[in-house]
Amino acid sequence: MEYNTDFLLNRRTIRKYTQEEVDNDLLNDLIKAGCRASTTGNMQVYSIIVTRDAGMKKELLPHHFNQKMITEAPVILTFCADFNRFNKWCILNNALPGYDNFLSFMTASIDAIIAAQTICMAAEAKGLGICYLGTTTYMAQKIIEVLKLPKGVVPVTTITLGWPAERPEQPDRLPADAIVHKEVYSDYSDSDIVKYYSQKESRDDSLQFIQENNKTTLAQVFTDVRYKKDDNIYFSKTLLQVLKDQGFMNQ
Amino acid sequence: MEYNTDFLLNRRTIRKYTQEEVDNDLLNDLIKAGCRASTTGNMQVYSIIVTRDAGMKKELLPHHFNQKMITEAPVILTFCADFNRFNKWCILNNALPGYDNFLSFMTASIDAIIAAQTICMAAEAKGLGICYLGTTTYMAQKIIEVLKLPKGVVPVTTITLGWPAERPEQPDRLPADAIVHKEVYSDYSDSDIVKYYSQKESRDDSLQFIQENNKTTLAQVFTDVRYKKDDNIYFSKTLLQVLKDQGFMNQ
Numbered sequence: 001m002e003y004n005t006d007f008l009l010n011r012r013t014i015r016k017y018t019q020e021e022v023d024n025d026l027l028n029d030l031i032k033a034g035c036r037a038s039t040t041g042n043m044q045v046y047s048i049i050v051t052r053d054a055g056m057k058k059e060l061l062p063h064h065f066n067q068k069m070i071t072e073a074p075v076i077l078t079f080c081a082d083f084n085r086f087n088k089w090c091i092l093n094n095a096l097p098g099y100d101n102f103l104s105f106m107t108a109s110i111d112a113i114i115a116a117q118t119i120c121m122a123a124e125a126k127g128l129g130i131c132y133l134g135t136t137t138y139m140a141q142k143i144i145e146v147l148k149l150p151k152g153v154v155p156v157t158t159i160t161l162g163w164p165a166e167r168p169e170q171p172d173r174l175p176a177d178a179i180v181h182k183e184v185y186s187d188y189s190d191s192d193i194v195k196y197y198s199q200k201e202s203r204d205d206s207l208q209f210i211q212e213n214n215k216t217t218l219a220q221v222f223t224d225v226r227y228k229k230d231d232n233i234y235f236s237k238t239l240l241q242v243l244k245d246q247g248f249m250n251q
Numbered sequence: 252m253e254y255n256t257d258f259l260l261n262r263r264t265i266r267k268y269t270q271e272e273v274d275n276d277l278l279n280d281l282i283k284a285g286c287r288a289s290t291t292g293n294m295q296v297y298s299i300i301v302t303r304d305a306g307m308k309k310e311l312l313p314h315h316f317n318q319k320m321i322t323e324a325p326v327i328l329t330f331c332a333d334f335n336r337f338n339k340w341c342i343l344n345n346a347l348p349g350y351d352n353f354l355s356f357m358t359a360s361i362d363a364i365i366a367a368q369t370i371c372m373a374a375e376a377k378g379l380g381i382c383y384l385g386t387t388t389y390m391a392q393k394i395i396e397v398l399k400l401p402k403g404v405v406p407v408t409t410i411t412l413g414w415p416a417e418r419p420e421q422p423d424r425l426p427a428d429a430i431v432h433k434e435v436y437s438d439y440s441d442s443d444i445v446k447y448y449s450q451k452e453s454r455d456d457s458l459q460f461i462q463e464n465n466k467t468t469l470a471q472v473f474t475d476v477r478y479k480k481d482d483n484i485y486f487s488k489t490l491l492q493v494l495k496d497q498g499f500m501n502q
Contacts, residue, residue: 003258003376008284008369031431033259035424037368038383041477042422049432056434080436085429086473088444095470098480101487106388109357110408113364114383117288118259121372125254132289132365137357148435157361171293173286178336180282181300183307184399185331193339219346222337226292229349236353236502251487 007125012170014129015069017162022075026126027161034119039111045083045104046112048119049147049155051076059146063139064158069131073160078136078143079116081108083248084152099152105248109156116157129164132157138235140242151247172200258376263421265380266320268413273326277377278412285370290362296334296355297363299370300398300406302327310397314390315409320382324411329387329394330367332359334499335403350403356499360407367408380415383408389486391493402498423451 031048039045051057057071064070083099090097098104120130136143136158143155178196188196200206206218213225223229243249282299290296302308308322315321334350341348349355371381387394387409394406429447439447451457457469464476474480494500 002378003255005254005284005373005376007254008373009287011287013289028427031427033256035427035430036260036262038264038371038381040383040385041473042424043473043478044425044430046430047432047436048430049434049436051434053434085439085444085447088439088441089448090470090474092441092444093468093470095468095474096480097474098483099478101483102491103388103483103487106360106407106490107385109360110364110385110388113361114368117365117368118372120289121369122256122259125256127253130289132291134291134358134361137354137361146435147432150436150438153436156357173293174295176279176282176286179286179295179297179299181298181398183300183302183304184397185298185300185401185404187401188336188339190339190343193336193343196336197340217344217346219341219344222292222294223341223346223348227294227350229347232349232352232354233502236355239357240353240502251484251491 008121011124012168013131014162014164014166015131016164016166017069017073017129017160018165020074020163022128022161022163027075030119030122030126033122034115037114037118039114040107043086044111045081045086045108046115047080047082047085047153048115049078049080051078056146060143063142063146064133064135067133067135069133069160073162075161076158077116077119077161078147078155078158079112080149080153080155081105081112082153083108084150087152100247101251102243102248103251105154105243109154112156116159120159123161127163128161131160133160137239141238144242144246149246154242154246154248172203174200259372262375263419264382265413265415265417266382267415267417268320268324268380268411269416271325271414273379273412273414278326281370281373281377284373285366288365288369290365291358294337295362296332296337296359297366298331298333298336298404299366300329300331302329307397311394314393314397315384315386318384318386320384320411324413326412327409328367328370328412329398329406329409330363331400331404331406332356332363333404334359335401338403351498352502353494353499356405356494363407367410371410374412378414379412382411384411388490392489395493395497400497405493405497405499423454425451
């Protein structure tokens with residue numbers, strides 16, 4: 001049997017939600033689908049923290065840079081790399097866990113993201129809207145405090161979930177040729193780059209971005225405004241410290 | 252409109268494939284769906300290497316621990332965290348990229364996994380079967396050589412893709428209650444662990460695993476045979492070295 005997957009092509013990220021709740025049974029169905037996705041060695045080394053409480057949303061808000069989806073969406077899901085549960089199972093069963101290292105963090109992060117994306121797609125198939133928040137890795141230390149995550153647990157991404165109150169234009173994507181390499185990586189010449197990014201650069205919203213930010217190129221909006229080197233360096237240091245504090249750097 | 256997503260619940264990982272090819276148009280459709288998924292700041296900082304050539308599969312084989320899906324599946328997809336393309340675009344546009352750090356690696360890895368899982372689900376909806384290979388992070392250094400990945404590019408996961416030649420039993424999953432936490436993380440008591448893992452431990456295949464490996468508990472099969480501390484430490488060191496070599500540790 002084949003299934004219609006047009007929802008994968010027609011999707012857009014949703015940042016505005018109606019007041020309508022996301023029913024608990026529906027949320028449980030989405031999570032069930034997420035838990036059926038691939039997971040390393042069937043270890044399921046991830047956890048999902050569900051935030052519905054207004055007070056908790058308010059506590060999370062500054063750590064997600066005050067993006068208003070946090071308080072406006074009915075449900076926030078924080079996906080965590082989690083070896084804590086598995087370690088406890090090992091210890092209870094006379095087995096010595098060796099998962100306090102960087103490889104295990106990557107394994108658990110991949111498990112967490114696979115579950116997150118499966119839940120996002122299951123949600124979108126039901127008409128819900130989602131938005132990923134990259135702030136989770138920037139502010140992991142603060143989110144750990146708010147969500148009371150123990151050692152062995154690191155938040156890796158967050159999604160806001162609710163019924164769409166907007167239908168924004170679909171953003172551009174690079175042509176598939178820019179993303180796909182056949183057999184070996186074919187590195188990009190200057191003219192490849194010009195070709196692949198020309199559509200993005202010529203869009204009205206890109207030109208508006210450049211103007212609003214007083215820049216001369218779209219790339220400068222990324223490097224000088226949205227994803228700055230100094231911020232990246234600062235958040236890299238704090239994230240590596242989080243991995244150490246949460247017990248994933250003992251190699 | 253609502254879409255039927257039963258394929259998410261009915262799925263199983265497929266390790267045996269028929270001889271039938273995966274049509275190029277079909278593969279392109281799957282990749283198109285993958286590229287429509289969420290990506291940080293719409294930067295699309297990932298690349299996909301498509302392996303169809305028998306010689307290339309043979310080169311990859313030992314680095315995936317000789318798992319025979321590599322040579323038996325018609326298509327291998329290696330998903331890479333990739334800031335190389337974006338960096339080149341920045342430099343061409345008088346913008347100074349600051350993405351040679353650990354945070355940027357995590358950002359790009361998350362982008363890559365989201366694309367991978369979207370393609371997996373699109374594939375399964377069309378009746379194809381997939382298998383994730385965790386060996387990619389273990390053996391990243393060797394895979395970089397085979398696939399000729401430049402600086403700024405790190406492979407994070409691999410999937411084998413083809414038409415199923417098997418329909419294995421669905422493996423167990425932990426109850427959703429074991430994975431989900433409401434508002435804050437509720438840490439596990441010994442009796443929680445016993446409760447959540449009892450079904451897994453009592454399965455016939457688990458008991459067989461224990462016996463085959465001469466162990467006394469299922470957890471020991473994981474710690475002493477499948478995911479050993481010494482291996483994890485060794486692969487953690489090599490993976491961190493890869494991040495350094497590929498230019499992601501300048502913080």
